[in-house]
Amino acid sequence: MEQIRNDWSIEEIKLLYHEPLLELVYKAATVHRTWHSSSAVQVCTLLSIKTGGCTEDCAYCGQAARYHTNITVKALMDKEEVLSIAARAKASGSSRFCMAAAWREVRDNKDFERVLEMVKGINALGLEVCCTLGMLTETQAERLQAAGLYAYNHNLDSSERYYDEIISTRIYGDRLNTLNNVRKAGISVCCGGIIGLGETHEDRIGMLHTLSNLPQHPESVPINALARVPGTPLQDLTKVDVWDMVRMIAVARILMPKAMVRLSAGRSEMSTTEQAWCFMAGANSIFTSESEELLVTPNPKLDEDRAMFELLGLTPLSNK
Ligand code: SF4
DSSP: OOOOOOOOOHHHHHHHHHHHHHHHHHHHHHHHHHHHOOOOEEEEEEEEEBBBBOOOEEEOOTTTTTTTOOOBBBBOOOOHHHHHHHHHHTTOOOOOEEEEEESBOOOOOOHHHHHHHHHHHHHHTTTTTEEEEEBHHHHHHHHHHTTOOOEOOOOOOOHHHHHHHHOOSHHHHHHHHHHHHHHHOOEEEEEOOESSOOOOOHHHHHHHHHHHHHSSSSSSEEEOOOOOOOOOOOTTTTOOOOOHHHHHHHHHHHHHHEEEEEETTTTTOOHHHHHHHHHTTTOOOEEEEETEEEETTEEEHHHHHHHHHHHHEEOOOOOO
């Protein structure tokens, strides 16, 4: 079995990234089969527990208060409502439940206390529980860990070089700092990015370089295609080419063999054939939601995903 490496050079990643596509997919599929079952795909349910009204200015995000999108702002949900959605998600095959709140950062207030109670409740259901709540201090990460948080999502979004072009209200170092706090608290790290933000191939390579050279690879790497939300500064960008997604997934799979590589935003604009290519390239997880939305953008129906699993011979990774 090949070694896990944290010393990938930009040149090595560039060579991989620019390999002829079929050769790249073949290599990634081989790595995938060395470390994972080729048929097990983890189904993660994502729930927006607090929607919109965010003070940050991420250019891709429909939840930023400053953009004129038609998102309905919703306050933090009740714990009982979240727990009943989590129980239904488990019954329909999810083994991981991710709660997202549109916050710049976690504040030490009653909302955070409520989130901690949600984490405890979902953990008790036997689901891997993940949160994405913005920036975290070391103490907040420790409190989440003590409540039973399994994973924390905090994406790098793009390369360090391109970051300032899409967000001005925080810096790349802030992201890395939160990731460090999460890791120190003993929480599993979920960290990936988005393509289609107007970045170059070099930026994509740069992001993969940062991820694959972290002292410990993220256990989970979501790869998202930009969902062009009307009213955001990126609304008129070109739709991401599916082959770009396949390429990113394949390189991520080769660089970070043990990670769960998650085919995330963008599935609603992909056919089953296109998603099959992503699974062949090493993706082994998808997101679903009862509301058929991935936070505030469209996501396939649960029935469509069931039919796709049956057609492709995939099985949901079983609950722990
Ligand atoms: S991506 Fe997150 S931090 Fe950025 S505006 Fe949206 S909700 Fe806020």
